[in-house]
Amino acid sequence: MRIAFLCQLWPAVLQDLQRRYDCVEAVNPAAHDKWQLVADAEIVVLRSPVVLDRETIDRARCLRLSCARARDWTTSIERHLASAGFR
Secondary structure (H helix, E strand, O other): OEEEEOOOOOHHHHHHHHHHOEEEEOOOOOHHHHHHHHHOOOEEEEOOOOOOOHHHHHHOOOOOEEEEOOOOHHHHHHHHHHHOOOO
């Protein structure tokens, strides 16, 4: 499962998630970079000011879930993954 984080994470949280999942991180990427990251991702995690516009979504051929970042990040992502049927 490939996860694209389009927002900044604490380094320890990102390292923990990278041990368990195929993760990439790009903080507020430019449009072209965002398209490339989202194109192969099954899950996209973002927060303001990043948005998934129509053109980005149209390029996201594998996208199955998007979620906004919450305060308790590790618990939040695990909850989102479980509710969407990801293991």
